[in-house]
Amino acid sequence: MTAQHIPVLRLVALERAFHQGTREIHVLAGASIDVWAGQCVALVGPSGSGKSTLLHIAGLLETPDSGHVVVAGRDCGTLDDHARTLIRRTDMGFIYQFHQLLPEFSAMENVAIPQMILGRSRREGEERARKLLSALGLADRLDHRPAQLSGGEQQRTAICRALANRPRLILADEPTGNLDPHTSELVFQELIGLFRSEGVAALIATHNLDLARRMDRVVILDRGLLVEISPNQI
């Protein structure tokens, strides 16, 4: 079998409950999905429906009560911390609502450093950083530190950082949720364009249905289950 025949991410019957006082809330109650290379999948659902919980589990930051996370054919449930960290570093890129860039470093360095951590030379790292940042219109901002960038520019830099190591999978939690509607729209368009040109699979939590309907697929987190709907139905 080639990689094309294996989903990049397979979530199988995930369950996760939290205790609140004497109550138990079943945030995930059998959530399943296959995400394939090149697909952008919107994960929608109201606040509190469990989107972040699902992304934390898919990103191997938390373990489910039951169910499986399979990344490129590899079941991650039985892996030790070291193996999980390696998969997170090499196969996954993360984007959060707040950029979480390193404040002391330039945009270029923020995108180059994760590559250098995996053993690439500074020159190679900076070459890819320049290419990614230029693709998002930041060619004139390479030497700016995060505080010298606008909110939209910070988030564009965070998108480039997530792609730096050529991950198979991007997990994004409300990546434009902190931007004004106009900038959010622009950055979201660019993000989808760059994901498509990089051929990466992406699972993107958003409560913005206008943005969700631009994606290849839409899944709703509803009472702990993932329900797929057609993007033009929303």
Ligand code: ADP
């Ligand atoms: P969303 O990202 O869709 O807003 P979350 O995944 O953050 O939803 O939260 C889903 C539900 O799980 C919420 O009711 C939240 O309060 C609860 N929850 C999330 N994490 C924890 C935790 N660590 N302990 C207790 N409850 C939690």
Ligand code: MG
């Ligand atoms: Mg959330």
